[in-house]
Amino acid sequence: MTDTEPAAPVRETAESIATMEIRGAATIASAAAEALAEQAEAAAASGETASDPAAFRASLRAAGRTLRETRPTAVSLPNALRYVLQRMEGETVDELRRSVVGASDAFVRQLDRAQEDLGRVGANRLADGDTVMTHCHSTDALACIEAAVEQGKSISAVVKETRPRQQGHITAEQLRDAGVPVTLIVDSAARRYLDEVDHVVVGADSIAADGGVINKIGTSGLAVNARERGVPIMTAAQTIKLHPETLTGHTVEIEMRDESEVIDPETRDEIGEIDVRNPAFDVTPPRYMDAIVTEQGQFPPESIVTLMRELFGEGAAEPWAEP
Numbered sequence: 274m275t276d277t278e279p280a281a282p283v284r285e286t287a288e289s290i291a292t293m294e295i296r297g298a299a300t301i302a303s304a305a306a307e308a309l310a311e312q313a314e315a316a317a318a319s320g321e322t323a324s325d326p327a328a329f330r331a332s333l334r335a336a337g338r339t340l341r342e343t344r345p346t347a348v349s350l351p352n353a354l355r356y357v358l359q360r361m362e363g364e365t366v367d368e369l370r371r372s373v374v375g376a377s378d379a380f381v382r383q384l385d386r387a388q389e390d391l392g393r394v395g396a397n398r399l400a401d402g403d404t405v406m407t408h409c410h411s412t413d414a415l416a417c418i419e420a421a422v423e424q425g426k427s428i429s430a431v432v433k434e435t436r437p438r439q440q441g442h443i444t445a446e447q448l449r450d451a452g453v454p455v456t457l458i459v460d461s462a463a464r465r466y467l468d469e470v471d472h473v474v475v476g477a478d479s480i481a482a483d484g485g486v487i488n489k490i491g492t493s494g495l496a497v498n499a500r501e502r503g504v505p506i507m508t509a510a511q512t513i514k515l516h517p518e519t520l521t522g523h524t525v526e527i528e529m530r531d532e533s534e535v536i537d538p539e540t541r542d543e544i545g546e547i548d549v550r551n552p553a554f555d556v557t558p559p560r561y562m563d564a565i566v567t568e569q570g571q572f573p574p575e576s577i578v579t580l581m582r583e584l585f586g587e588g589a590a591e592p593w594a595e596p
C-alpha cells in the first residue's frame with residue numbers, strides 16, 4: 274500500500290459495493306462509513322501516514338474518493354463520506370484517528386436509530402389486515418412493514434421479483450422471516466395484483482429537491498399504475514437519501530449497469546446485432562408519490578425541499594476532494 278492508496282478493507286468494500294455484494298442505499302452508507310474507520314486505523318498504524326497528520330488526512334480523502342466512485346446514484350454514500358470526513362479533526366494522527374472512528378460509529382448508530390424511527394412513522398400508515406406491494410429490497414421499506422407487524426397488525430405482501438437482479442427474493446425471505454405471508458410475482462404482473470393491494474411501499478436511493486424519488490428501475494411505472502388503480506404509494510427514505518446537490522440544480526446520475534445482467538452473452542450472440550440497455554434506477558415524479566416517510570415524520574414530496582434546506586443549507590461540500 275502506498276500512502277495515497279487506500280488500505281485493503283477500503284478496496285474490498287469498494288469492490289463489494291460495485292459488484293452489489295453490498296447493496297441497498299442504507300447498507301452501502303454504513304459500509305462506507307465503516308471502511309473509513311478501517312482506513313483510519315490502518316493509516317495510523319504504519320507508513321508516513323502514521324507520523325504525518327497531513328499524509329493521514331490525504332489518505333482518508335483518497336479512501337473517500339475510491340468509495341465515492343463505486344455507485345453513482347445512491348446519495349447516502351457521499352452523505353456518509355461527508356458526515357465522517359467533515360468531523361475529521363485534530364493536531365496529531367491519534368486525534369485524527371479517534372475523530373474518524375468516533376464519527377463513523379456515530380453515523381452507523383444514527384442510521385440504525387433513524388431506520389427504527391422511520392419504521393414507526395411508516396407503520397402508522399398501514400392498517401390491520403392490509404396487503405402491501407413491494408419493489409426491490411429496501412431496508413427502510415421493510416422497517417415500516419416490520420414495525421406494523423410489531424404493533425400487532427396483520428400484514429401480507431405481494432413482492433415484485435425486480436428484474437434483472439431479483440432483489441425481490443431477498444425481500445420475500447425477510448418478510449417470511451417476519452411472519453408476513455408473501456406472494457411473489459414477476460414485475461409485469463404488478464398492475465394485475467394492484468387490485469388486491471392496499472399500499473405500495475418502496476425505498477429510495479436519492480430524493481431530489483423537487484420531490485422526485487430515485488429508486489430501482491420500475492418504481493416509476495409501478496407508481497403510475499398504483500395512481501391509476503387508486504392505491505396509495507409511499508417512499509420510505511431516511512434523510513441521508515436527500516440529495517443536497519439537487520438544491521443547486523444538479524440532476525441525479527442514473528447508473529447504467531452491464532448488459533450481461535439483462536441477457537447472457539450466449540443468448541445475445543444467438544439473437545444477433547441488438548442494443549441492450551440496463552439502467553439501474555428511474556425517477557418517479559412527485560405527483561405520483563403520496564408520501565415520503567422519514568425519521569423526522571412524513572412529508573408530501575413537494576415539501577421535502579424545506580427539510581433539505583434545513584439539513585444541508587444551500588449546497589453540498591466535497592470533503593474527499595484534494596484541497
Ligand SMILES: O=C(COP(=O)(O)O)[C@H](O)[C@H](O)COP(=O)(O)O
Nearest residue numbers: 296297298299411412413476477489
Ligand atoms: O433500489 C434499491 C436498491 O437497489 P440496488 O439493489 O441496485 O442497490 C432500494 O430500494 C434502495 O437502495 C433503498 O434501500 P434501503 O432502504 O435499504 O436504503
